[in-house]
Amino acid sequence: MEWIFSQEELPATAESFWQHYKEQRIFTLEGPMGAGKTTFVKALCAARGVEDATASPTFSIINEYAFTEDGQQHSIYHLDLYRLKDEEEAIAAGVEDTLYRDHAISFIEWPDIISDLLPTDTVRLQLSVLPDKKRVLRAG
Ligand SMILES: Nc1ncnc2c1ncn2[C@@H]1O[C@H](COP(=O)(O)OP(=O)(O)O)[C@@H](O)[C@H]1O
Numbered sequence: 001m002e003w004i005f006s007q008e009e010l011p012a013t014a015e016s017f018w019q020h021y022k023e024q025r026i027f028t029l030e031g032p033m034g035a036g037k038t039t040f041v042k043a044l045c046a047a048r049g050v051e052d053a054t055a056s057p058t059f060s061i062i063n064e065y066a067f068t069e070d071g072q073q074h075s076i077y078h079l080d081l082y083r084l085k086d087e088e089e090a091i092a093a094g095v096e097d098t099l100y101r102d103h104a105i106s107f108i109e110w111p112d113i114i115s116d117l118l119p120t121d122t123v124r125l126q127l128s129v130l131p132d133k134k135r136v137l138r139a140g
């Protein structure tokens with residue numbers, strides 16, 4: 001699966017992404033600094049009805065965004081493991097609890113240290129910048 005999109009095309013891309021990944025819960029998200037990872041997660045949050053997808057002002061490893069769907073509370077977690085050393089530190093930070101919570105969807109940046117914790121149906125996403133500044137998102 002592949003999407004190519006400009007900043008203006010983000011909302012439509014996010015809609016299409018969710019149509020494709022309705023049942024998936026855990027995604028890794030890789031790509032260089034400035035690729036647009038944070039921007040993309042915010043667009044995905046907005047498409048599900050998250051009202052305020054601003055990250056917490058202080059640096060945090062796990063940001064949670066809540067939305068309601070069919071009368072049920074759900075959360076999208078954005079995990080940035082860049083500053084963590086190993087799996088033990090990740091577990092201490094609450095990563096495992098987040099991954100296996102009900103009604104939770106997770107996007108994980110810098111997932112290598114927790115590769116043993118990830119379920120086999122984890123969707124692996126790669127984001128990169130094209131010469132014309134559009135972004136390409138590849139899955140699989
Ligand atoms: N689809 C896109 N098309 C063009 N520019 C984008 C797109 N997505 C993000 N950007 C721009 O790229 C810059 C970096 O985005 P950011 O989400 O902070 O990257 P990352 O989290 O991967 O480091 C921002 O200035 C943002 O406006």
Ligand SMILES: [Mg+2]
Pocket residue numbers: 037038039
């Ligand atoms: Mg970022």
